[in-house]
Amino acid sequence: MSKLIRVLAATTVLPGAALAVAAALAHAWAGRLPDPVATHWHGAPDGATPLGLFAGVCLALGAVVTVMITTTALTALRRGRPLPRLSVGMGAGFAVLPPAVLLSVLVPNLDVPDWHAARSGAVVLFFLLGTVAAGVAAGFAGGFPAPVVEDRAPRPSVGL
Template structure:
């Protein structure tokens, strides 16, 4: 369950900051009322205003949308925290900034329509976009600051008695290496350019040589970075490597891990293959296929899934290392 102060911070970051942006936009509209036309420009093309709206309804709808977005994001964030899932400050900042876009857009529109008399003479879109983006970025940074460090999850106390184990004795050393390869992604370097060839032959559409080159490069990147997944468990913790070159790479030291288990991933779980992250549930997936996967619970919340073959020994070794580490600290 979320600590009271943790819940307060989440609410302040995800609801309080966007609410402040809505309030600022409303106050500025009131202060600038005499300087704004009754009909304001709300859309620009190539720097020229090409659409308008009555100021009152525009303000009401935009700020209401911002308030609803903030409430939805705040509810999702608090719900995720109550379930014990970790919340990233970066994720909180991003989504808080996103929910302020209606309010920041209102401020941009107001600035663009100041003292113009007629909406057709509204300031160019560059200023409007700059003001809108600046307000959203400031709101996101402020929300991340308000959120503060992610607290440890109460009850994170290491592997349970019935958690997987391999029987590693104190003082013994062991290393486990697991991997999996997606053969379809491995052949992307050839399959992706083949798409251009099929379009050329079947669709009777001429494909320029540079298109083939671009497709080949895309296929090569997919093959190098996404065709293979590896994981290593040793006394330093868990290291995950993606791609034929072992990069990108991510390391989780033992002091960040609470326990490990084996999970069965659905083919579409997490939204597909590759690296997937859900900032609200705290789940991170390194996935090249459905089926058995190493599931690692972190001490600050969240789960890391790695879809490698035969993950049970890896989970058992991690749990044994964590038990030995806890025992050594108790001495």
């Protein structure tokens, strides 16, 4: 598999799939969600945001970050710079974060009469673990081992 395909799969396809799944679930669940939805928790829900606004901002932010990460990775690849696994994984994980936040807010709001009745927001931990897993997968799929930098000039020695 070529380097370009690996980088595109890690920085575009994986975050794009997360965005598509989050958008499809938000659309499918729209009838089962209150409007507005609870977006902040401090023991009990203490803040709300309109459903359309929250979903739109999360999806738009995820798309912008995905484009930025892909552009940065492709520019580095084209210039011959190394793309370490850590950089690719962190970038892809960061791009998957907005759809994970969207789903972690929508799940506690499912099938409740209004936003005050939303369940605990602790489910966010599972979505954050999913984000980490996506970043690790992207790092191994699209990143490359960092090249060993050789020292050309000898270092001074104390003669031990």
